[in-house]
Amino acid sequence: MAKYGFIGTGNMAQAMIKGLLAQGVVPSDIAVASPTTAAKLAQAWGVQALSAQQVIQASDLTVLAFLPNQLADVTANLVFEDQLVVSVLAGVSVDQLVTATGSHQVVRTLPNVNVAINQGVTAFATTTLTVANQAIFHDFSTQLGTAIAVPEAQFAAFSAIAGSGPAYVFKFIAALAKAGVANGLADDLATTIATQTVLGSAQMLAASGQSAQVMQDTVASPGGSTRAGLDDFDQQGFDAVVAHAIRATVEHKHA
Numbered sequence: 001m002a003k004y005g006f007i008g009t010g011n012m013a014q015a016m017i018k019g020l021l022a023q024g025v026v027p028s029d030i031a032v033a034s035p036t037t038a039a040k041l042a043q044a045w046g047v048q049a050l051s052a053q054q055v056i057q058a059s060d061l062t063v064l065a066f067l068p069n070q071l072a073d074v075t076a077n078l079v080f081e082d083q084l085v086v087s088v089l090a091g092v093s094v095d096q097l098v099t100a101t102g103s104h105q106v107v108r109t110l111p112n113v114n115v116a117i118n119q120g121v122t123a124f125a126t127t128t129l130t131v132a133n134q135a136i137f138h139d140f141s142t143q144l145g146t147a148i149a150v151p152e153a154q155f156a157a158f159s160a161i162a163g164s165g166p167a168y169v170f171k172f173i174a175a176l177a178k179a180g181v182a183n184g185l186a187d188d189l190a191t192t193i194a195t196q197t198v199l200g201s202a203q204m205l206a207a208s209g210q211s212a213q214v215m216q217d218t219v220a221s222p223g224g225s226t227r228a229g230l231d232d233f234d235q236q237g238f239d240a241v242v243a244h245a246i247r248a249t250v251e252h253k254h255a
């Protein structure tokens, strides 16, 4: 089994580690480095907390999972040689990764937090990898969900829809639940049914082979309450609100 390393152990790294552990990767095959959280993860999950340089040396694949603006500082004194480096840093290009690490075996990725339950969707773009490193990255990424090769010019759009998308879906669920409470449902019940409804609807759409537009019509009986709600969404400019927020996300430097 390949050994995996993480430099940076925040929300994204923890989501990836959870996904790997759920797939049967043994904790001792995962090495982590960060100022404070790495030691806590070693206690809680049995992974190895090491220095960043030791993580690189102990791993077949090292994930960079700190904040994008930390790239130069964190890598300044690290030696990667031609180790396989997988970055999750939003907005950081393959060329920037090669310059910062000195490695020519580099993968730029943009995952989402659903990797924690092996249902992530991850964009990737690479330098020319050795056959061995292609296999190591393929095994790593497919354990976490779906991995898709995406041109770097499309990473910002991918990041907005897939990377940030879970936050926007959680926002919709929260709004749906809040509206349920405003209309008389208990808080817990409203959250449970809003969550299950979004989960079931996504699965229903995926299974249907139909467009999301067509599926709306299967719910809205002619002259019924759903049509009244959909018309109200349109009058309030729902699609424009979503498009505006996605544009703000795409235009951010860390997309």
Ligand SMILES: NC(=O)C1=CN([C@@H]2O[C@H](COP(=O)(O)OP(=O)(O)OC[C@H]3O[C@@H](n4cnc5c(N)ncnc54)[C@H](OP(=O)(O)O)[C@@H]3O)[C@@H](O)[C@H]2O)C=CC1
Binding pocket: 007, 008, 009, 010, 011, 012, 013, 033, 034, 035, 036, 037, 038, 065, 066, 067, 068, 070, 074, 088, 089, 090, 110, 111, 112, 113, 163, 164, 254
């Ligand atoms: N969250 C998400 O859904 C997504 C995040 N990303 C990318 O993932 C990366 C991490 O984001 P996220 O996990 O949300 O952020 P967090 O703030 O949760 O995590 C940042 C991590 O960086 C660590 N860190 C800080 N300084 C150093 C250092 N000098 N050396 C090593 N590690 C350091 C922190 O360590 P400590 O905890 O010990 O302080 C922390 O574990 C970003 O680049 C982001 O663009 C990409 C797609 C989705």
Ligand SMILES: O=C(O)[C@@H]1CCC=N1
Binding pocket: 090, 159, 163, 164, 254, 255
């Ligand atoms: O918010 C962020 O900057 C990162 C990028 C995509 C999701 N989270």
